[in-house]
Amino acid sequence: MYKRSKGANGTGRVGGHDTAGLLPLPRGAAGGLTSAEVARRTGRGEVNDMPSRSGRTVGDVVRANFCTRINAIIGVLLVVALIVGPLHDALFGVVILANTLIGVVLEMRAKRTLDRLAAVGEARPTVRRDGRALTLAPAHIVLGDVVELGPGDRIVVDGTVLEAKGLEVDASLLTGEAEPVLKRPGDDVMSGSFVVSGSGAFVARRVGRATRAARLAEEAHRRTLVTSELRDGINTLITYVTYALVPVGIVLFLGQLGAGDGGVSEAARRTIAGIVPMVPEGLVLLTAVVFAAGAVRLGKRDCLVQELPAIEGLARVDTVCLDKTGTLTETSMDVSVVHEIEQGVRVGDVLGALGALDDRPEAGMRAVIDAYPAPKGWTEKESVPFSAARRWGGATLTDAAGTTVTWLLGAADALLAPGHSVLVAVDAYGERGLRVLLLARCSLPLSEVLAAPERGPYATAPVALVVIAQRVREEAPAALRYFAEQGVETKVISGDNALSVGAVARGLDLPGGDRHLDARQLPDEPSQLSDVVADHAVFGRVSPHRKLDIVTALRSRGRTVAMMGDGVNDVLALKAADVAVCMGTGSPAARAEAQIVLLDDDFSSLPSVVAEGRRVIGNIEGVAHLFLTKTTYSALLAVLVVLVDVPYPFLPRQLTLIGALTIGIPAFVLALAPNTVRPQGHFVRRVLRFAVPCGVVTALATMGSYAVAHAVYDGDREAAASAAALTLFLVGLCVLSIVARPRTWWRVLLVLAMTLCFAVVQLVPSLRTFFQLELVGTAAPCAAVGIAVVAGALLESAWRIARRGSVDAAERDLSGGGVLR
Known part of the structure; x- marks a missing residue:
């Protein structure tokens, strides 16, 4: 562990966590560069000097208008x-x-206006210097800096992995390969890729215009x-x-x-x-x-337009695809009830221990962390971070009494075999618009489950259902009514249970909200997929790749599609849409791909655009x-x-x-x-x-x-x-x-x-x-x-x-x- 200091924004929080009370990191590579080393490298020009995406330079503006x-x-x-x-x-x-x-x-x-808004919404990576962690603007990173990584982080410079804990990186935006890659110390990471799950740190080896992302950006600059x-x-x-x-x-x-x-x-x-x-x-x-x-005008409403033609593009949109969490509902959630299936298990301690291992919790896990503090005397033997693709995470934990058990926490239908009796209860909660996480005991080591995920559902024993209440955004109903009045079709695509997503959609009076479908039932054949997607308005259990498939299918029918999302699991779909929109509190990877960012997280701003x-x-x-x-x-x-x-x-x-x-x-x-x-x-x-x-x-x-x-x-x-x-x-x-x-x-x-x-x-x-x-x-x-x-x-x-x-x-x-x- 190491001490975190206040970042450039003057706050005492980094990555959503309190920064006080953490111990100093020992000197050396893991502790990052010293201030003197940073000064020398800055003087040599070894800084991450990148052009702003928000607009042209002053010279560009003058030349574009005169020449x-x-x-x-x-x-x-x-x-x-x-x-x-x-x-x-x-x-x-x-x-x-x-x-x-x-x-x-x-x-x-x-x-x-755009530069000011871009500075507000800019991703600020965490960099170790002088044994402390600082949040800096990407332009302030220098060659040799140690940059921390967590779920949803966008990698802003090229480097070599120094530390890795279940670190999975998606480089599909650069390579076209959509499968996340597990990274270990010594592996290379490229700017422009993003972290799917896990955590770690890497050393910056190429910065500024020498990075892979910079070269691609220069190519992209020649096309809109x-x-x-x-x-x-x-x-x-x-x-x-x-x-x-x-x-x-x-x-x-x-x-x-x-x-x-x-x-x-x-x-x-x-x-x-x-x-x-x-x-x-x-x-x-x-x-x-x-x-x-x-x-x-949009800037005055805290809407950052990263590409000006996106204003026109969104006006021509006839289909809007929305992620549920963070868009229709708030990212903050509350644990409503814990339904214990197996008696005699200290569920609160298990949940607290699992939550303490997650440095970058997603919304559901954040609710668990808020409800259950970490127990004393528990130690971790092995852990796997939560992944949107797997839809579960877990750890092998030893409690204060010395008992070692492997625990999994995630979507019930991902951890249990089809037809399991517990899934009936899960569906019952889902029909009420509630989100459900299953806590299960696993008889297999985590490494075996990862190597053969199909064995996981048959090696787990359900222990408890963690029922989480979602808070619907107050502005969501009015925005959905506006789109309906304008003849714009709205489709909700979420990784949550289809019944739960459908219940939220019906509660918001979404047209077609009663037509929900589990995305795992979608056909693979393109024409059939296109027909099914057109006939349904709500999709649950949608993996990142299926989100991409849904957007692609809609566009194949001649639709002009806007995709709105804020998580790392939305990045592929954001990239494929005609217009990409992201909430300001979305992951850095999602904000980087969006042409329009709603910095104040106000969904009602979208009709204004x-x-x-x-x-x-x-x-x-x-x-x-x-x-x-x-x-x-x-x-x-x-x-x-x-x-x-x-x-x-x-x-x-x-x-x-x-x-x-x-x-x-x-x-x-x-x-x-x-x-x-x-x-x-x-x-x-x-x-x-x-x-x-x-x-x-x-x-x-x-x-x-x-x-x-x-x-x-x-x-x-x-x-x-x-x-x-x-x-x-x-x-x-x-x-x-x-x-x-x-x-x-x-x-x-x-x-x-x-x-x-x-x-x-x-x-x-x-x-x-x-x-x-x-x-x-x-x-x-x-x-x-x-x-x-x-x-x-x-x-x-x-x-x-x-x-x-x-x-x-x-x-x-x-x-x-x-x-x-």
Whole structure:
């Protein structure tokens, strides 16, 4: 034993145990490094310097916002505009710079929030130094440190095992081999693996970027772990636009050379005016802003979003898989009653002795420890820690009288042969929602039971049933109702008795809570497994591998699955799910695999994450409608002026103004607005179904207005362009009013504010002169307004058709057995 000191968090507890009263450890390897050795190794840079998973570095954020394909295109056009035209026509460059700076500021704010939350939820391994045990951040571990291990611990550096007591390590996240491996002194352990059962310590041999986990993390950094339809769709749209820019720009430039009389400079200026609006410059920016703002909002609710696209992913989820203990019920439990089967056994002393051997007790054993203190005079000869895979643990103990007995404690159906009479009593307790542990005497040595586990049930004699009451989380019923109302199916998968899990589910009014199944009865054939999993809502006696099978089976049916768990037995399923969610008090291994961590253990926060995801999806889709409508009408206007062989009607500054009032400013407001619309799939198709017809109507209306005004003003291009600009603004305003639905007071006020801003430009002489927007007379302006009204009616029809198509597609999804996604 050794003395434990206060850790970096200032507490006097390590791993959930009191740290006072423990004796100092002798000097040497087992006692860890000295402070002087740590200082020397830190000075040499032999520290576990790892990038934070919570977000990008400051440099990454700045580069991601400035060094983009969009900014490169805009930058080239800006340079050309500064060379060939007046400074007024380079106004679009200032707007892009301002937008990018806003994006950097907002994303940095989100990064600070995520880093703060990540520090709170970070796993803090126990490290021995100067003969004491300290809890440290992983980044403070140095080469040669002695790191302690216990159940659920995630191994954060590579090393060599120094001590081992039933130490089983699962490296499936690194190697793909799902079977835990028993580790002995001298064996290697790799960062990224986690402890399934037992305890021990190892010496750090590789730290920082030299570790196995660091190399894998660098590979993972080049790919996103969470699928984002929004990100992929926007990248696809940007690619389409980029391919279209070059040919359209060349054709427009050549057309302007022939149609105008200002030479190359004027042709270049008019080409820039036609090309700049085609670039959806704010779309990528606002996507990052919306995700970042969502992370900040969730951070205020103590939700750590370790991968931003997970916000979107959870909003698209149609199936949520929940572990019972720690999610629906609290991790703390109470021993309700001990049902003695064999008389004359001091059950309390046996339970106290077994509990004293467990350094990292699971919830059931913690209840036993709290109820029964360790007896005096008992010694341990051999022990096996509890394992979720075995579902039992045990020890060979010698009591104060010198009698040696092997005791096992765990699930009754794992320790008794099928059909045993005691199992009837166990089921009776389970139907009341109670958890039951069996205390049994074993006639075989522990080593033989481990070597041939099938012999265990026939070599045990039941001694007592330890009945444990579970505390249901107060927030669980409301969260389950929310998912049911949103059409999200909930499935409970637990290692406990199926009857007990089903009783808890029924008590929470879980839809389908009466359809429970023992996971040991699940078929192995994939198609049959998929059907059975779909037909049941509650599963008990689920091993870690079966949890993985259930999640995989659901995904094979086209489901989008969120897995919520907090134990080491949930890690494989968390890894396989579309979105992984973990409680803040979950095991370090589970928290490391989760994209979303509920730091305050509040299950009711999960609906907030779903709602935030819906806000993200709905708002980005609305913003995309605006930007892609502008891209469409800009491209079509460029083609039309070439076909009719006329100069491009607008100057860059005019389109900058119209774009800012109908798209840029409103998009920022709408991107952060509340939105509860249920997500649907096919993002690119849905956006184009709206944007292309709207863009076509806008371009035709604008060119029609220009033609009418050109005739009215007898060829005065500047006056005709002002009338066409009025039509373009009004039609753009119609598109904005459609995207900004439903018509709440603030959305109406937003449209009116943009209208007022355009009116101010017309009424203030200096602004009117700056933008060269001079409406002359009444005939052409009235015609421009009339054309805009007709175009608005056509836009309304296009919107209704697009909306009807979306509803039809959703109904087809539902009729096919799926859900809206």
